[in-house]
Amino acid sequence: MKNKIVLYLFIFSVLMLLFMYMNQKRIYEDQETKINQLTEKSLALESELDSLKNVNFDLNYFTLLGNDNAMTYFENFGLEAGFMEQLVSEHLYAQNQGSEDNPLVPYTGTDGSMKINKVRFLNHRWIIADFTDGTNWGELILEYELDENQDLTLRTIASMVYPPLR
Incomplete structure (x- = not known):
């Protein structure tokens, strides 16, 4: 057992x-x-x-912060590229204030005023920007320059408006 x-x-x-x-x-x-x-x-x-x-x-x-030569250009003047982007962007958006068209946009808004929506810095000299009045959309290329007195100059080089959607 x-x-x-x-x-x-x-x-x-x-x-x-x-x-x-x-x-x-x-x-x-x-x-x-x-x-x-x-x-x-x-x-x-x-x-x-x-x-x-x-x-x-x-x-x-093709960005300001991705281009060593463009950043060096500003560093030679004692400026940082990021600071320049911020300065120029604020200046561009400040021109959107009010009910008038942005003076850099060479088109008149039909359903409101033309405003710059978005900017992209290509290098130390050029910007591509998107603009709209709410119905019409377009893009423009701007040239910017900071002179020795730290005055900012902006000039529209080229622009285009997309055809309206049907």
């Missing part, structure tokens, strides 16, 4: 060990699969990030 109990306990112990081994093996394999999937996903995301960094680098080529 005592031998049978020991035998049953031994068989039960072996079955428990076998069950625990199989369960741990399945958990380990599942974790390995998840780790491999996450590793592949991480590599794909790193590749996509590198691609986006290259695209961003290419897009920033």
Whole structure:
């Protein structure tokens, strides 16, 4: 009787060990699969990030803060390029005040006054800007210059209005 109990306990112990081994093996394999999937996903995301960094680098080529020569131009005058962007942007947007058209926009608004919405600095000399009166939209290229007296001069070089949507 005592031998049978020991035998049953031994068989039960072996079955428990076998069950625990199989369960741990399945958990380990599942974790390995998840780790491999996450590793592949991480590599794909790193590749996509590198691609986006290259695209961003290419897009920033024609910006004031992405152009070393343009930044050096302002540094030679003791100015920072970021400060210049802020100064010129504030000056452009300040001309939007009131109910009159922005004087830099060579078009008259039909459904309101023409206002500059967005500006992008191309380098130390040129800006591309978007303008609208709420119905009509267009873009213009501006030339800006800061003289030795720190006076800002803005001049419209080219502009265009998109045809109205039908």
